[in-house]
Amino acid sequence: MHIGMVGLGRMGGNMAERLRRGGHTVVGYDRDPSLSDVSGLQELVERLPAPRAVWVMLPAGEPTRQTVHSLGELLEPGDVVIDGGNSNYRDDQEHGARLAAKGIGFIDCGVSGGVWGLENGYALMVGGEEEHVRRLMPIFETLKPAGEYGFVHAGKVGAGHFVKMVHNGIEYGMMQAFAEGYELIAASGLVKDVPETFRSWKEGTVIRSWLLDLLVRALEDDPGLEGIRGYAQDSGEGRWTVQAAVDHAVPLPVITAALYARFASRQDDSPAMRVVAALRNQFGGHAVESAKGADSPGADVAPPAV
């Protein structure tokens, strides 16, 4: 079928390519003219046969919001917009309602797969009305991995990105679990070949997983991870997962701990730990000072009762 693709960066470009290989006709638009088939959204809309389908593959937040709003002005009743970026599900609900008021459909589609998606397919988590999802199924069929998995119509508008958000929250927890295990093994000094240990876990263990495969690859490239700083960014989705948990009074100790570990990894010096250090100083500070003075205490000083 025909589809417009807005945003031809790494993800959007690969998805357009996979769709073309699958026999679809893709009209692509990107701010970078060298990537773009059209001069702007208006021309993109004009080049598509009605009822139109336009896939938005842009950074979450303002870029996506502005594009969805613009498409709302340009499209006609019966058309459908798909947001394949990493939008917050509340944005989806707002976008869906705004477009629905004009008779335009809206689908939110969480996409997983990264750079492997072009060859292996993308896992798709979709929210929207049954009729819109059904109309787009040829597109989803081409994008998803071969086989019976990798696609779910999770619920109404917002459910797709909600489910993708939780997927990423789970991912945070799993990554941190491997990370903690690695650090403990390294710290123990008991294990002669850490990469080999992780490699051995690829079969027969309870923790075998794609993330383990990736970690083994990373350790093959750099056995002590010497070339990597212990500094981890977070995308919005881990944060939104925690905020959704707080909204629903669901305790998420593991996922939250994983998020906080990333926050802490980005601090050169923790203001909180300066407070802890300052309090410890207050307990014992004066004694320490007098210890340098005339009445030096003996060697058998009991440690401060902290």
Added chain:
Amino acid sequence: MHIGMVGLGRMGGNMAERLRRGGHTVVGYDRDPSLSDVSGLQELVERLPAPRAVWVMLPAGEPTRQTVHSLGELLEPGDVVIDGGNSNYRDDQEHGARLAAKGIGFIDCGVSGGVWGLENGYALMVGGEEEHVRRLMPIFETLKPAGEYGFVHAGKVGAGHFVKMVHNGIEYGMMQAFAEGYELIAASGLVKDVPETFRSWKEGTVIRSWLLDLLVRALEDDPGLEGIRGYAQDSGEGRWTVQAAVDHAVPLPVITAALYARFASRQDDSPAMRVVAALRNQFGGHAVESAKGADSPGADVAPPAV
């Protein structure tokens, strides 16, 4: 080769079977005479050609300790004992030293694979001296999964169980990550088919893993997990992981949170939370009492400042 197997329960019995299928000669001993090839450890030792290898597959703690001690009395220099149970690595270090003093070798072998191991092989994590491990390689080759993974000689005595312990710690964190994601999705009310959502994740996602496969199976059997209580035991290994982390000053927020979630799941009523509730009562309690008295407050009562 010839090997003695002590403990023919679910794990030991299956492992003996896999070894026999692989062409080894196994002499088995179990407290249950109907399972046992011999009347006791003494006969087991007599039936094996020197240098002997005896695999102990018993519950960690006293059962394993007593059996290793008894074997220390019965075996001869040059023999090797393998502890394939879930022993603490500190026990291994003690057992290894005790047997080494008599010229008897000791190998600790963490085993993963559960009931699937008989058919698919067991992941093996081994600690011990190079010469002992080399001697036992035919046994390990038969027990491990086909292919290049599933076996590691991790280090000296204790390293095998240490690595298995950390494997289980990682497993705790991963399980809890999936568990939290499930609860948040269920609580959101946004997802029309929760089992289908997890099923879709089996391909193309970052979190695809054997644990996800198991969770999908569990949800196929019981889509709302209605037949299962939210009550989770822990084996010793999660606890030992946390204790090793504390010993090494390694922060393990995710693995520890997963362990604590299990502890909390087994409490009908939390003494800690009784304290929190009691403190909240103290803030507002007397007012609440007087509120029932003569000067009843209006409907617009501000919530207690807690």
Added chain:
Amino acid sequence: MHIGMVGLGRMGGNMAERLRRGGHTVVGYDRDPSLSDVSGLQELVERLPAPRAVWVMLPAGEPTRQTVHSLGELLEPGDVVIDGGNSNYRDDQEHGARLAAKGIGFIDCGVSGGVWGLENGYALMVGGEEEHVRRLMPIFETLKPAGEYGFVHAGKVGAGHFVKMVHNGIEYGMMQAFAEGYELIAASGLVKDVPETFRSWKEGTVIRSWLLDLLVRALEDDPGLEGIRGYAQDSGEGRWTVQAAVDHAVPLPVITAALYARFASRQDDSPAMRVVAALRNQFGGHAVESAKGADSPGADVAPPAV
């Protein structure tokens, strides 16, 4: 000075009383006519001399929002509204901007002190413009505790409730710290008189605090806290603290853990822990079933490798 007080429940009623004792003239309004000096907000406004000051002491959220909006319609330029409830600081920022557009001042005031406030004074944390805060100082002076502490003008509109929110977050962490200590002491079986132990901590220790005093009181009333369920509500402020932390990428492991402990305390059965239990069943389930069948394993069953 003259002041209107909207909401004469436990908090508002006591604050009005403290203000009257301090020589101020309070016109009170409450939905309950038996408590109210006036028939409605309009009469309240009419009864106050310009420039007016109206203190809103209502539940956060809709009740406060509606009242602030209504006052915005009734008041005149130069008047000031004070929100003394537990509003979210973002609500304050919206209310402040909305009223400022009409020339009406807005102060947010976080209030601590509960039922002891009437006698001992209320700790006040204030946000707003310098000129508005200065105008209200006679009121704040009367409400606050005697002595040099208990009042801060923390910053612009929103800063007062923000600071009060963080105060409550800290309170969550402190309460949970005492709660955990209590549970560990009780579980140890080593301590013959738990209440006496906590009582002894009231002097000379690092943890002496008002919360400890309250806990000692609670244990004097009910030494084993037998009459209290381990079930703890949370007000919005703990949640907002966590959400603000996520917004600012500040790791709050302790405060968040305290909040999650409350969430968990309210669950009869945890969906997350049903997942963990279900996964554990999957590891060993089939074996357990076959264990009941013909090839029953021996007594020395190794524990499942979980």
Added chain:
Amino acid sequence: MHIGMVGLGRMGGNMAERLRRGGHTVVGYDRDPSLSDVSGLQELVERLPAPRAVWVMLPAGEPTRQTVHSLGELLEPGDVVIDGGNSNYRDDQEHGARLAAKGIGFIDCGVSGGVWGLENGYALMVGGEEEHVRRLMPIFETLKPAGEYGFVHAGKVGAGHFVKMVHNGIEYGMMQAFAEGYELIAASGLVKDVPETFRSWKEGTVIRSWLLDLLVRALEDDPGLEGIRGYAQDSGEGRWTVQAAVDHAVPLPVITAALYARFASRQDDSPAMRVVAALRNQFGGHAVESAKGADSPGADVAPPAV
């Protein structure tokens, strides 16, 4: 009464001084001859009238263990040893049993109070037999603060240090709660005077406490805590608290999080977070490389699905 004091460092020296001021006769021994009244433990024992009491005030672990063992050789039935250091309660149980076999009493005494103890008294948490504790009461009465609080006979041998250990665990949680609140306030940018805000909390709030007083002092000395690194040591007691919790299956999320925050504060670079960063690289790494190549993507690159 007469008492021997072993270890005349900051704590032991001050306690000896407070005892002398209280009318007791103290014979002190320290490795530093300039502080010592006697040449060694033997002379100390000879100088004391039977039945003797010897207070050991040394670092926990080997120094205390060796001294208790030596005293066990030198003392006579009916004498009593008091360990006032920060020993692990399991050490106490071993020491108590060893001395009891010789008819010598043993008391463990957790001491809180730091440098303020000389003037204000020390909070004492005591474990041991009733008869031994009763005999030492004149000493405890002098050391403890005036008033009705600050002393508890918590239980049998070990209970004193156990209770002190939990006290310190609670302290960790409380300190971290204040620390997190401080960081969030600082990060918000909403508060014009952070030290003044904490100072205002000293009256009328729920969180008023000695730790808050200390924090206010620290902020008066250094309002932005600029002179302090966010690097916090831990004494053994926080670790032992977590290990005791794991032994008793008691969830301690807050106290453990506080301990882990200290561990993390001492890491220049976290190996765990290197793993997280490495995994994030694996998701997007190859694309990033090709992005630098010929087919450079447009500006509207969707963020990696992490």
